Amino acid sequence: MSPAAAVRLLAAVGRTTVDVARAFGRVVLFLVVASVRGLREPGGVRAAIQQAIIITSRCALPVALVVGPVGAMMALQSLTLMRTFGVERQLSPLAAAVIIRELAPGFASVVVAMQGGAAIAAELAAMRLAEELDALEVMGLEPRGLIAGPRILGAAVAGPLLNALAIVCGITGAYLMAVVVLGVPHTVFVENLPEGVSVADLWVSQAKTVVFGLGLGGICASAGFSCERSTAGVGAAANRAVVQSVVFVLVSNYLLNTLIFGLRGGGG
Amino acid sequence: MKRVAALLWPLRLAAFATRALRAALPAPPAKDTLLLTVRLMLRSLPVVVIVTFFSGAMLTVQAAVSLESFGARSVAGLIVGFGGVREVFPLLAGGSLAARTGAELASQLQAMRVTRQVEALEMMGLDSVRLLVAPRIVACILGGPFCVLAAMVSGLVGAYVIGVFQLGIDRGAMWGSLLQAVGGVDVVIGVVKGVILGGLVGVVATFEGFHGELAGPQSVGAAANRAVIRGMVVVCAAALGLSMLIYGRLVGTAI
Numbered sequence: 001m002s003p004a005a006a007v008r009l010l011a012a013v014g015r016t017t018v019d020v021a022r023a024f025g026r027v028v029l030f031l032v033v034a035s036v037r038g039l040r041e042p043g044g045v046r047a048a049i050q051q052a053i054i055i056t057s058r059c060a061l062p063v064a065l066v067v068g069p070v071g072a073m074m075a076l077q078s079l080t081l082m083r084t085f086g087v088e089r090q091l092s093p094l095a096a097a098v099i100i101r102e103l104a105p106g107f108a109s110v111v112v113a114m115q116g117g118a119a120i121a122a123e124l125a126a127m128r129l130a131e132e133l134d135a136l137e138v139m140g141l142e143p144r145g146l147i148a149g150p151r152i153l154g155a156a157v158a159g160p161l162l163n164a165l166a167i168v169c170g171i172t173g174a175y176l177m178a179v180v181v182l183g184v185p186h187t188v189f190v191e192n193l194p195e196g197v198s199v200a201d202l203w204v205s206q207a208k209t210v211v212f213g214l215g216l217g218g219i220c221a222s223a224g225f226s227c228e229r230s231t232a233g234v235g236a237a238a239n240r241a242v243v244q245s246v247v248f249v250l251v252s253n254y255l256l257n258t259l260i261f262g263l264r265g266g267g268g
Numbered sequence: 269m270k271r272v273a274a275l276l277w278p279l280r281l282a283a284f285a286t287r288a289l290r291a292a293l294p295a296p297p298a299k300d301t302l303l304l305t306v307r308l309m310l311r312s313l314p315v316v317v318i319v320t321f322f323s324g325a326m327l328t329v330q331a332a333v334s335l336e337s338f339g340a341r342s343v344a345g346l347i348v349g350f351g352g353v354r355e356v357f358p359l360l361a362g363g364s365l366a367a368r369t370g371a372e373l374a375s376q377l378q379a380m381r382v383t384r385q386v387e388a389l390e391m392m393g394l395d396s397v398r399l400l401v402a403p404r405i406v407a408c409i410l411g412g413p414f415c416v417l418a419a420m421v422s423g424l425v426g427a428y429v430i431g432v433f434q435l436g437i438d439r440g441a442m443w444g445s446l447l448q449a450v451g452g453v454d455v456v457i458g459v460v461k462g463v464i465l466g467g468l469v470g471v472v473a474t475f476e477g478f479h480g481e482l483a484g485p486q487s488v489g490a491a492a493n494r495a496v497i498r499g500m501v502v503v504c505a506a507a508l509g510l511s512m513l514i515y516g517r518l519v520g521t522a523i
Contacts, residue, residue, distance in 0.1 A: 076515060077355055118493040122489020236375065261329060261333045
């Protein structure tokens with residue numbers, strides 16, 4: 001590679017990094033401003049609770065339909081592995097641990113991004129297109145606090161609620177697969193269930209979904225706010241919001257795990 | 269009434285897909301299909317790769333922590349390789365495909381409907397389902413396997429990189445345990461899963477793009493939203509069904 005080409009490559013990498021960092025910073029700024037102002041608005045808490053109820057009710061069925069089968073698949077595959085070693089009684093502690101620690105918060109948040117987040121982005125983009133947000137600004141009101149804030153906070157509240165539902169559905173799915181389909185004895189499954197998890201795991205799991213909810217709420221709301229003003233722009237904003245928030249959930253899940261368990265995964 | 273509609277939805281999907289593919293069979297719009305497949309790969313593969321890389325990494329950290337108490341963290345790779353290649357990575361590939369390309373296809377088609385471009389085609393005597401829907405479904409069927417295979421590779425690489433450089437597991441041991449429970453048959457199953465999951469994402473996305481009430485720009489967003497979430501639910505259900513079909517009989521006899 002010639003020196004000039006190397007410099008060009010370096011410049012391109014640097015530019016991309018700066019762009020990504022700038023976009024990230026914009027979202028964080030938007031998130032903080034919108035949620036703080038949203039809470040300060042008169043009736044802000046009430047609006048946030050309303051949004052939380054809307055998001056939770058919209059996402060409850062999809063969460064159940066996604067996490068239930070995932071739990072069942074988990075049970076099927078772990079049992080494949082475990083029966084060869086004859087450690088069937090370890091199934092339910094493992095299933096409970098994996099579902100509570102990873103699958104429920106991860107998949108519930110992905111579903112919230114796909115259902116609730118996309119709806120937020122599409123709704124706000126349509127408002128931008130219809131110049132409703134501009135109208136608010138003209139009247140001297142703050143659309144970020146008034147419109148985006150409650151939705152972001154709502155997503156953060158809906159996260160743990162849906163996570164609880166996801167845990168129940170995931171374990172039910174695992175139970176149905178293990179006990180009803182594959183014939184693990186009921187008592188073996190139920191009695192060993194609490195062994196795998198502690199109360200701390202539950203709290204960590206819930207805390208994760210609050211972070212995911214806040215982040216994806218911020219991403220989706222700012223995608224809607226910065227939508228291009230055309231009919232196709234609304235779809236593009238919803239699409240961008242979903243993809244970015246799904247990536248955000250999985251990347252930050254990894255980072256949070258590393259943060260919680262230490263860089264070396266607890267000793268070693 | 270709404271419940272009945274929900275029950276009929278799979279049937280309507282199937283009818284829609286059959287109609288599209290039958291309309292396109294005599295004279296397939298080959299060039300469009302090819303271009304759409306290339307576009308799908310360019311748009312979806314990066315998302316698939318990032319998502320599965322980090323989920324492989326995340327699973328490895330989690331597995332190493334769980335196995336720490338048995339002093340068996342080097343086995344972490346076995347569990348991630350086994351569960352990841354069989355279930356998690358294909359599922360996430362389907363989800364990413366729904367999120368990126370599914371939403372895109374649905375919002376494209378819905379935007380064409382909102383701006384009356386579909387009617388314009390029909391006015392000119394052209395079959396919009398043959399021209400617009402069929403190539404998109406076929407592109408998803410063609411692109412799906414690539415997404416699933418890329419997901420498997422990227423997930424394993426993610427697990428390897430984190431296992432070796434972050435958790436400090438020996439290189440050879442990590443790679444060996446990752447691949448211990450993975451065989452050539454898993455690649456074949458991955459391709460089959462890719463075709464089926466990709467096709468389902470395509471059918472759901474085009475169906476949602478072609479239906480729904482036309483109420484201006486917000487219906488474009490709504491169509492994208494429906495395509496993503498329904499695509500994800502269908503992918504999960506199909507992945508469970510496929511796993512039961514393929515692995516259900518093998519419980520206890522694997523490896």
